[in-house]
Amino acid sequence: MVFAYDTEAALVAAVALVNSAEPPVTMTTTEELAAFFAQHNYTGKLDGGQAELDAVHGILPRLRELLTSTRDETVDQVNEILAEAKALPRLVRHGDTDWHLHLVEDDRPLHVRILVETAMAMVDVIRADELSRLDICADGDCEALVLDLSRNRSRRFCSTTCGNRAAVAAYRARQAN
Template sequence: MVFAHDTEMALQAAATLANSALDPDTLETVADLDEMYARFEYTGRHERTRAELDEVRALRPRLYALLTADRDRAVELVNEMLAEARALPRLVRHDRWDWHLHAVADDAPLATRFLVETAMAMIDVIRADEMSRLDICADDDCEGVVLDLSRNRSRRFCSNSCGNRNAVAAYRARQAASG
């Protein structure tokens, strides 16, 4: 299943935001939030304040719960998020993006836009019955969210660090067993 570009970007942003709470925390400064805003091509209101950062950081447990939920629970969470924000989907076109969905005003708080764009992206995941694209990291010492957008559904780790650590451990185990 190939998702629309805006859906993939929202899912990647949500997984990154949820995983930013892991040790080490990767969303500690306004500059970190600025980088995330740019990396995931957000538009609209961005205050670049500590208060805005704190609001976005407060979303992390909710996004983690959504991204790790089973399909039925994910539906409940999506509906709660959309109702809370009084989302009203509409088609928009701006910058280099062709027609895509926005569900809250561009001047809504960034935390609201993160939450609603994640919920809107999850609608596509749920309707396509693609919840298997979301999982928990296969590293025994990690609880990170894995978003697998690969064609062959082969992604097992939330980050290169976890994947590399497990590859090195497997290599060392093979070396020890053979020699």
Template sequence: MPFTDDTADALRAAVWLVNSAEDPDTLTDAADEAALLLEFPYTGRLDRDTTEIEQLRALRPELRAMLLAERDDMAEHVNRALAGVTVTPRLTRHGDLDWHLHAVDDDRPLAERVLVETAMALVDVIRADEGSRISVCADDTCQALALDLSRNRSKRYCSTTCANRNAVAAYRARRAG
């Protein structure tokens, strides 16, 4: 994997959040937000209210555009995101994470922190020219994002469900052909 743990975690969280907008929407209430926070334990301010959920939901199209942008456009998205906040960078460690960078205060709204953490992770993606690791799922019926952090760049599907569906279809096509 070409990225540090905090970069990979921020990318996974952003992809999860973007994919929560797919049908069916999986970020509609406090239980859905709790699932996000269980999978990606953000530190700092957590309001856990309808405003916070709506801010996260509203962030999804911007994150999708950032994550899928070509390299130069991705840099513009990142610069725009970082210019829109008061950046107060500091090194921190907590939980199982070793020293890593937090770019905004912990008391900022969760959606703002997610946006900035995604932007900071994309700095690493841009610098390593690894944007091809983020794509739309290879399943023709799916528009979710696939994040490939594998060494051999083999991940094409957003989930096991899509991968299995396509493997079964390919098997049936070979058997019929």
């Protein structure tokens, strides 16, 4: 494992959320937001309304920038997000999850909790000098993010679809020569 459980979970969720804005666009309904909430084991309140979905959509550009910036830029963004939210770390344990950090109260809006959890995950990424684990998909027609948690750092594509498209293109290029 590269990162602690809560760090990895926050990164996976943030990348999935940012990629939901890439074609094919997902997370367009409150039901999809509720499924995302459950799939990524978020805790705390979920209003489940259109306003909450709109607020989550509103943070997507900021999340994308946070996950793709240089190390120094990311540090500035992390500090800004944590200060804005008045983040106060505390250890919690719930469900099947052992002790981990929560930084804001469970009744804070979901988009704030997502931003803060992602910022805190980026603290670990920065400290471990592992920003290279986050990148843009190697498929030239795709702008989705890639989170490479593999041991050998070999993940280049956001999905099997993009990887297959690149393999087919490379095969056709070889056949043309």
